[in-house]
Structure formats: structure tokens, C-alpha cells
Amino acid sequence: MSDTSATFKAKSTIKSADLEHRHKINFNIARYDAVVPQGKHQFSDVHLARERAKNVKWRAIETLDQQLEEFEMNLTKRGGKVIYAENGEQALDEVLKICIEKNCKTIVKSKSMVTEEIHLNAFLEKNNIESVETDLGEYIQQLDGEAPYHIVTPAMHKSKEDVAKLFAEKLGTDPNLTPEELTLVARQLLREKYTEAQIGITGANFIISDIGGIAVTENEGNGRLSAAFPKTHIVIVGIEKVIPSMADLALFWPLLATYGTGQKITVYNTIMSGPRQRNEVDGPEEMYVILLDNGRTNILANPKQRESLYCIRCGACLNACPVYKNIGGHTYGATYSGPIGSVITPHLQGLDEYKHLSYASSLCGNCTEVCAVKINLHELLLENREEAVESGSSTFIEKAAWKGWRMAMMNRGMMNLGNGKIKNWFVNGVFKGWKKNRSDLHFSQKTFNEMWKQRLKK
């Protein structure tokens, strides 16, 4: 068993028994569940909208190279600079180069999972550059020294009392502040950082090929401030975020809002297609877009898994997953948690180390049911399991056990071997690992054949 797998199992055991954690998660997911149906009412046919979105993403991913070239050509025309990064190290090096050139000491950053993926904040800190998270949830997580817990709601596992306590400890505020008062404290502190920062870093929800722009969706306006206030704007975005046309946003913005937070449309939706132009009064003087691969082309090269690149990171599959709701986001030990994280992490970070995530699923299919772009998530999890076996990364014992199981299931004579007592002893006594978190299996005293014959005699 790999270290990551052992850690995952140990953390899962602790978290799934933590009732306070479960209460907080259920409380927050229940609020989400209450509003999503209202958001869906805006679509005359929500299934058709999801189907269309899937088709658009299919086209974008099938022509990814052309889409990215078109994006680059169009952004460059308006003065933007495009950098391709094959992996996280290259992306970090490029950010550092820009920081050194701009003599940057402070960065304001809006929420971006891709920057979590490459551990940007830790890297900047090592290089003596302050990087301040400006999304409130991310700011809370940064204050607490924790990674985001959820791809849309980073501090979902914290109650308002937890946040008040954290602010009191870290910022010396009154521990009884209300959520509104806490927000004002963060707002005050962050406003100063926008004016100090030399560079703003954002992610992007979409890369728009036909106009050479990126689209950022957020509810707090911090993304806009991070992009427009500092003189330099750096965007770091995964290459799979591409959509062919600005017109596609008419479909994707409402879908992302509804499936992400139950809104009809997110409060701030911004398209940025280059630095400030001559006739414009605000915006950064320079804009860089770092297009990150970091394992995505591994997924692209795999025709069955390619579909997972359609993901728009709405987080709906996390909220619907019975496993996520019990073990929480941090237990996965990966940037992307929940069903989509379990699908893509083994391909982004290595099948040997992360194949166990493919088993972190009951295969109930709820994730596929709720996916904004209809990704067949539970089938992809099965696919991962098959690939793990095919690539030889399953253990000898596992292989032997399944071989034996298959032989028995395919052979009526073997299935009839032994009575219920012997079977109970064998399964419950020999397979102790199976029983660790489960009650005993109780086999029928008679085999199916015996019962059938008895029935015919009557």
C-alpha cells in the first residue's frame, strides 16, 4: 500500500467518525441543495443545456491545439503575453521571473485551484514575496494555514463561530463578531493590499479562443480588483478551460452559477482580453497568461478519460457525493477532491500513488447525475480501476483474490461447495480486512440450487 493510500485510509477513518464535522458539512450542503433547484428554473430544458455544454466542451477539447493557438494569436494582438508551461515548476519559474523584473514584494491573488495545484503561495513565500488571498473563503483558509476544503467553497468545513475564533487568534478581533463584522475586517485589510501590490494573480474559469480573452466568475469583486489594480496581471490557467467562442458564455455562465452556488448568474462575470488599451482609463499595464499543462495532456491522450477535461469546476459532484460528505475535502490529500478529483488526480499525479482514490466511491452514480456538463464520472472511476489493474499497479494478493472470486462466480459447482456455515467462517474469518469496517456476512444455509430443487419438488 502506498503512503498516500495509507494516509487516506487513516484520515477517512477519523473524519467519518467526526460527528461535528459531518454536522457542519451537512448544514452547508443542505443550504446549497435548497437553492440549486431554484437556479435550474431559469432553463427551459436544463438537461438539454447540459448536453449542449458537453458538446461545446467536446469540440473545444478535440481541437485543443487549434483553440489555444487562436487564443494566443488574438490575445497577443491586444498586447497580452502567452506563456506555455509544461509543468508546475515551469509555471512557478515564469511567475518568479516576472516578479523579479517588476521588483515585486506583494501580490494580491484571487481564488484559483490551479495555483493551489502548483503550490504557488508556498513558493512565493520561499522567495520572500507576500501573496495575499483576496477571496474571503481563501483568506480564511490562508489565515488558518490550510488548503481549500472544496473547489468552490474553500472554508465549507468551518462554522461562523470557527471563523470568529480564527480572526480573534490571528488578527486580535473580538471573538464574538458577526459574519458581517468579520467580512468588514477582512475587507478593510484587503483593500490596503490592493493598493500596495505590484502584481495581481488570478485564475480563469474560461479561456475564450475567438476573442483571445479569459473569463473570471466570482461573487466578491476581488478578482476584478486583483486583476485591475496592480500594474501587472498574471493569469494562471489549465489548458482544458478553453471554450471556442464568447457566445458560449451565454450557456456556461448560468450553468456554472446554478450548479456551483444555486445562483441564476454569479455576481461578477468579467472578460479580460489584454492589458489596458490606449483609450482605456483603468486596467493593468501588462497582462500575462500562463497556460498550464501539468499532466492534462496525459488525460487528453487517453480517449476514455478525455471527457474529464470538460469539467467546469462547479463543485456539484462534491456536494452530491456520499463519500465526500463523510470524509471531507482534505482527506483526499490532493488539490481536487470529490468525484472529479478521484478521476483526474491519478492521471495528474500518478496512478501508483493515487489509484486508491478511484475506490473512494460507492459508484452510486449521483455525481454523474448532477454534473453540469454530464461527465460520466462514476464510469470514469471504474475506468481508472481497470487502468490500474492493466498497468500492473495492483498487488499480487488483490489480483489473486479477484481471480479466485471470478472463478467461483463463473462456476456453479464451486459456488455450491460447502454449506452456509463454512462460507460464513471462510468469508468472515479469512477476509479480516473486508470485515474491519463492516458487519459479518451471512450466507444462506442452503445454496440456490438446493432451494430451487426443493421448490420444484413441491
Ligand code: SF4
Ligand atoms: S465534474 Fe461536473 S459536477 Fe464535478 S466539478 Fe466538474 S463540472 Fe462540476
